[in-house]
Amino acid sequence: MKPAAFAYCAPRTLEEAISLLDEHGYDAKLLAGGQSLVPLMNLRLARPTVLVDINRVDGLAFVESGDEVVRIGAMTRHHTVATSSEIRGASPLLSHAAGHIGYRAIRHRGTLGGSLAHADPASELPCVAVTQSATVRVTGSAGERTIRADELFLAEMTTTLAPDEIVTSVAIPRIRPDEGWGFREFVRKVGDFAVVMAAALLRVADGRVASARLGLGGAEGTPRRVTEAEQALVGSVLGAETIEKAARVAAEAVEPTSDIHGSADYRRRLVHAMTRRALQDALGRLEAGHG
Amino acid sequence: MSYRKQPKLLGARVRRVEDPRFLMGKARYIEDIELPGMIDAAFVRSPFAHAEILSVDVSEALAVPGVIAALHGQDLSGRVKPTVCDAISDGWQSSEFPALAIDRVRYAGEAVAVIAADNRYLAEDGAALVDVDYEPLTPLASVEAAQEPTAPLLHKGWKGNYFYRDRHAGGDPDLAFSNADGVLEIELATRRHGGIPMEGRGCIAVYDPIERVLTLWSSTQIPHLIRSELANCLGLPENRVRVIAPDVGGGFGPKSHLNPEEVAACVLAMDTRRPVRWIEDRREHMLACFHSREHYHKARVAYSEEGEVLALSAEVTVDCGAYSVYPWTAALDPGMSLFIMPGPYRIRNFRCETLAVATNKCPYGAYRGVARSANCLTIERAMDAVADALGMDPVEVRKRNLIRDEEFPYTSVSGFVYDDTSLIESLDKVCAEADYEGMRERQRLAREKGRLLGIGVVTFIEQTAPAVDEGVPINFRYDSALVRLDPSGSATVQLGTHSHGQGHETTIAQIVADQLTIPLDQIRILYGDTQQTAQGIGTFASRTAVVAGGAAHIASGQVRDMLAERGAHLMEAAAEDVELVDGRVTVRGSGTRGLSVAEVARATYYHPELFPFGWSPLLEAAGTFDAGHGTYANASQIVLVEVDPETGAVEILEYHIVEDCGRMINPTIVEGQIHGGVAQGIGGAFFEELIYDEQGQLLTTSFMDYLIPGPTELPDFRISHLETPSPTSPNGIKGVGEGGAVAPYAIMAAAVQDAIRPIGNVFVNELPLTPERVLGFVDRAAGRTDREARRSG
Amino acid sequence: MDDVLRQGVEIRLTVNGRKHREVVEPRLLLADFLRQRLGLTGTHLGCEQGVCGSCTVVVDGETMRSCLLFAAQMDGSGVETIEGLADDPDRLHPVQQAFWDHHGLQCGFCTPGMVLTAKALLEENPEPSGAEIREALAGNICRCTGYVFIVDSVKAAAETMASNAPRGESP
Known part of the structure; x- marks a missing residue:
């Protein structure tokens, strides 16, 4: 080898x-x-x-806090994404998910931009990027452009990047204080690739869900938001029943892949479980008063 | 003459003397050895599970700058004998395993050609350019496929695709079944996995054309056995073949074989006159380092209303892959199953039929706890099934069937003579340690809250340092040690076994130190070089503490007697009046200081004139110890797990172990062996599976697909000891290397089944218990069909 | 093309405090560079896929997999390997000493990566819990020990390092 x-x-x-x-x-x-x-x-x-x-290219590793977004340089290492107080302050969801990537020694070297460009469906950061509608800035010989995260991923290990395009930074919308988040993944052993993961972001106003974001990774060839489940949540009173219903909707909505790590049926059941747990975590954080 | 009766070091938690070189990164594993002019080998491996080889063209590879040599099967044909390792049995079919496939490949990953180059990078460049023309044949990727009437025969002259079939019976099973209160039938499967040491296999072959000596450094557990078969394959006398096993990064059985790659490396070295190194990479290891553990059992169990198991009738099928391997043969697992299945229970009627099926998979070899884990699974699951059928507690049903203390020595229905063990005591003790009653209460409370806690209980007996006198090409009953005291009074011990993590440089020294009464740091243990040690067998089968420890004890006892005799002579005392205490020979009761071991040794070697003419000036002795058919260790274990019914994940909450391996040389090392064995067993119970598809392609060729438990997947094991001395071995020692790996399969199956009992009754019978398989059992327990299960998702 | 592909890259780096200037083929993995070029064979290759942790070294202060780095990338870097910790069995690092005292190793193959990872943990978290130790070592596979005595070793090393640390300073 x-x-x-x-x-x-x-x-x-x-x-x-x-x-x-x-x-x-x-x-x-x-x-x-x-x-x-x-x-x-x-x-x-x-x-x-x-x-x-590109490890020696200047200016690709940075964290820039803005009012609406935190912009993170593409060469920022996973360990920094997981531990930087600026990133954690802007998106604790992203930080938390980054802490689940591989092992510490892997996180010291692996990068945010690399993870997005590699487009492994079982990776954490693409899932969070899609869930949060992050935007990805890329530069190529034709100049610079910005891609919505959900438009970046074409298929398993395949993106819409041209061969000469380089991811330079990612803008993650700030999670608002009135939002609750949750992230759950099922791994067979710590540090192993996730079989299925779910990321949830909820805002409640006047006792009802005002907005809902639910992203899944590992279930299909690309990470995606499950709008069917989000719609089931919006307008409802958040509780065990609505969460269970949304989880069921998510499980029915996916067309899971099948491999030695899990059959499609098994992945569907994991989608159900991970979605419910991520939503419960989000609810818990809302109730605890911190997003 | 007498010596200290109370051993100082036997039983002491001595820190390992070998550790500093490993801790400092200064150990010398096979890949760390650099020789002048050395070249690296890379193998071309078959992408097909079953195919004819039409042609092999190495010309493009040889054109790569830096590539030195190439070999393929035809080059070796007629020049190197294939390995033929036959069991001696009427039901055996012989086959040939060539070092490089000649006209047919029989598993994906089989070595077809080898390229040697200036370094491994270039060798892989060359290997990628070897052009092999294959004509694919029907792959036989499972036991079922191999047994289809239309299946092609895998080896010449065979009557069917099996290496071996055999049967054994004792008592009168038919009568017992017809008289039983109840009969139940169970089926079990353990999937293919293996030892997977962190260091893969590897070797360096060097040929000296002037001395006509071939030296093979190999990461092996069995240097002497390798030498014998290598000499046979290459047609060399054994005194011209030297095998050296340096530091070995884990063995566990997979390194107790002669590897075809080693034979090919030797030929390359002889041809190129350069040292040739082959370091197996992880992908090769998964594909081609011999696999284990693929058992399929069917058993019928007759029992009484009181919970006594009256008879056991079993069919054992093992998927033994493509070739019979040296030195074990393909009868290793199935043959052993014929005798060990009844385990620690008083079963007087037993019948077993066994079949070693040949398939287009990697050959099948030895792995820690050979055949035991699967047979323990079957008999322990049978006990659980009887308990369930009668509504009895699993501990109680075991107690009713375990051999009682007063029955030892006990001749089992399959002819084993079990000597002293502590079966019932160990079960009582583990119940006490785990607070079994309290654990059941906690389980009940947890169930009320909807949590699925399960308890598993296992008791087993294990033949350690085993040997059989019939049916095997090599009988492994003994091993040897040579103990030499030098003029300074320090000792060197040469062993025929090898140490690769077991700590023998410490434990064998503890035994010798007690005999010679000299400090541990005055003793050096050497092993692993066939040219510098006595003839030996090797380290496997929980044997080294028993046979090498026994041999070292005997040899050092002889040296001790020589010392006493010579010391007595120097002090003009009668030999029977002297004693050896704390490194000094003294006249008993004289109050004098006497002579130190060093003084006696120096006088013996350098002043022969002080002794009667004809006394040997050498203070050395060779000892062997023949353990007969082995010693019997036993253990009981209890586990508490929790099952997540949504994901199928299983968390191990508590793991209690009571082990009895006889007198312990070093309890810390014993505990380390148990920890490691249980960890591997848990790997096989939950994580590890070598998965082939229907084409015979291995799908798990990396650590991303083949999962080995890490520190976060394993609990803190709690161990207690019993020490029932073996009546067979010096110092009462029994083996302990494998025991840990025997029970986890059975105990985890029992615990998972117990956990999901509130959902419904189901018989957990297939391993590894991957989360998806656990959910399958949950569904069956709930009476859900597959379709319903899908909908519930 | 072959010539271009094999064109060497000049690197200057510090390994265990010693400066080196070397020309390396681009594809040479850092692990092989350390082992073959510098003779530092304490760094072991167990999987070459970044999973097993046997090849763990410290690059510019952070643990990394030397099987997933090219030597060519190391220009200007400082690398620490197991050989940098101690040159004499009487002067072992507290983590090495604790592994020795608590039977934290058997075959020794995973040990260098395990020791370096444990050392990095303790430098960041001087009083880790058992669970934190297991989490920190999750990327280092040991096939021999079942990890119990490794966890014990790391706990013991933490105690030694805490008692060795000068007052008022973090260890």
Whole structure:
């Protein structure tokens, strides 16, 4: 299990990196944290001939707090996402989910942008990004554009990024003080890939659910919001019954994948359980008075 | 002559003497050895489970700069003998296992060709360019597929796709079944998994063409046995073959085989005249390091109204994969099942039929607790089933059937002579340690709150350092030790066994130190090099403390007697009047200081003139210990688990163990062995499964797909000891290496079944208990059909 | 193309306090660089997929998997391996000493990664609970011990380090 040979470039600027990607097209691969890419290279399932390492590109690792969003540089490591007080203050949901990624040594190296671009359906950050309607800023030879998270993920391990585009930052909307959040995932062992995860974000006004966001990961080829379940929640009085109903709606709405980690039927049942628990957590946080 | 009767070190919690090199990163595992001119090998492995090889073209690989050599099956044909490892039985069918597949591959991952290059990166580059033309054949990816009447035969001259079939009967099972109050039938399955040490396999082969000596460094548990078969395959005399096992990063059974890759590496070394290293990577390990544990059992159990098991009739089928492996043969698991299934119970009527099926899967080898875990599962689940049928407590039903203390030595229905154990005492003790009654009460209270708590109980007896005299190509009854005292009075002990985590550099030294009454740091334990140790067998089957410990005890006792005799002579005393205490030979009752061991040793080696002519100036002795058919350890365990009925996840809340491995040399090391064994058993009970698809493709080739429990998946095990000395072995020692791994399969099946009892009754009979399988049992308990289960999601 | 692919990358890095200047093939994994080029064979490869933790080293102060990093990326970095902790059995790091005293190892293959991970935990959290220790070591697989004595070892090391620490300072 040793990687095939490749040429190594470590550009210092984004422009350099993009021109390298532009030049080599599909033969090139971007190396961010490498915690998903390098295992594939070791197995020779990925065999880029040019590896463009963006760890030395300036300006890609930052946290910028705004009124509406927190903007996080793409090369920000998972460990920082999990522990930065600025990020935790803006989206405790994102921080919490980042703490579930792999193991500590993996989180020290893996990056937010890398995770989104890798588009593993069982990854935590894509699920949260979709749930929170994060926007992803990318730069390529054609210039800069902003993509809504739910438009980024095309299929399992596939995004709408062009080969020469680099994720540069992600804007996560701030979770408001009157919102409650919950995140649950089912893993067979700690640090292993989640079989199914659910992220929930609820706001209650005048005793009724004013807005609801429910995202699922691991169940299907891409993370997605379950609008059917969200609609079932909005306008209702939040309680065990409405939560159970929403969880059932979510379980019926998904078309789960099937593999050695879980059959489609099993995943559907996990969607039910994880959704209910994530919603209960969100309710609990609302009741405790902190989002 | 006498010596200290009270051992100082036997039973002491001595810190391990071997640890600093491991803690400091200075151990020497196979991959750490660098030799001048060494090249690295990478194997080309079959992508098909079953195929004809039409052609192999290595020319493109050889063109890669840095690639030195290539070999494929045809190159070895006629030059290297394939491994033929046969059980001696009328029901046996012989087969050949070539080092590199010649005209046919029989499992996905089988080595077809090998490339050697300046480094492993280049070797893999070369291997990727080897062009093999395959003609796929029907893959036989399961026991059922292999037994289809239309299935192609896997080996030449076979009558059906099996290596071995056999039967055994004792008592009169038919009569017992017809007279029984009740009869129940159960079926059980344990899925394929394996030992999976953290260090994979690996070897370095070096050929010296002048001395005509082949040296193989191998990450192995059995250097001497490897030497014998390697010499046989290559047609070399054994005195020209040297096998060295350096530090080994975990064994557990998977490293107790001759590997085809090792034979190929030796040929490459002989051809290239360069040291050739092969380091197995994890993917290769999952594909091609011999698997274990795939048992399918059917059992009928006859019982009385009082809960006595009157008869047991079983069919055991094992999926043994594609080849019979050296030195175990494919009869290893199925053959052992014929005798061990009745376990610790007074079952007087027993019949067992066994079948070793050949399939297109990785060959089947040894793994910690060979055949025991599956047989423990069957007999313990049978006990639970009888308890359920009669509404009895599982502890009570066991007590009614366990062999009683006064019955030892007890000849089992299958012919084993069990010597002293503490079966009922261990069960009583574990019930007390776990507060079994209190645990049942806590379970009842939890159930009232809707929580699903389950309790499992298991008792087992285990033949440690086992050997059989019939049917096997090699009888493993003994091992050896050579103890040598040097002129400074320090001792060197050479063992025929190997230590790869068990701590023998400490425990064997504890035994020798007590005999010679010298400090532990005056003793060095050497092992692992066939050229520098006595002939030995190796480390497996919970045998080393018994057989190597016994041999070291005997040999060092002989050296002790020589010391006393020579010391007596120097002091002009009668030999029977001297004693050896704290490293000094003294005349008993004289009040004098006498002579130190070093003084006697120095005089013996350097002043032969002080002794009568003809006395040997060497203070050394070789000892062997033959443990016969082995010693009998026993244990009882109780577990408390909680099942999440929505996800199928199982949490282990408490795990209580009472182990009796006879006299303990070092209780801390004993506990470490138990912890590790139970952890592996829990792996097999919940996490570990080598999954093949219908085409015979292994789907679990990485640690992302094959899950090994980590610290967050395992509880704090609580261990108590009993010490019933073995009447067979010196110091009363029994083996303990495997015991931990025997019970978790049965205990977890029982506990999960008990947990979901409030939902309904179901018989948990298939492992590993993945969350999805647990939910399947929950559904069956609830009487839900598959369709309903889906809807409830 | 082969020439381009194998074109070496020059790196300067510090390993266990010693400065090195080396030219490496781009695909050379950090673990292989440490083992083969520098002879630091205490870093072990157990899976090459980042799961088992045997190859854990400390890069610029943080634990990382040396099987998932290329040596070429290490220019300017400081790397600490197990060999950097002690050069004599009489001067072991408290974590090493505790593993020795509490039978925290058997075959020893996972031990270097385990020790470095435990050391990093204790530097951040001097008084971890049993659950916190298990959580911190979740990415390090040991196949021998069942982890009980490893957890005991880390607890003991925490006590030693706390009592060794000068008053008024965090250990």
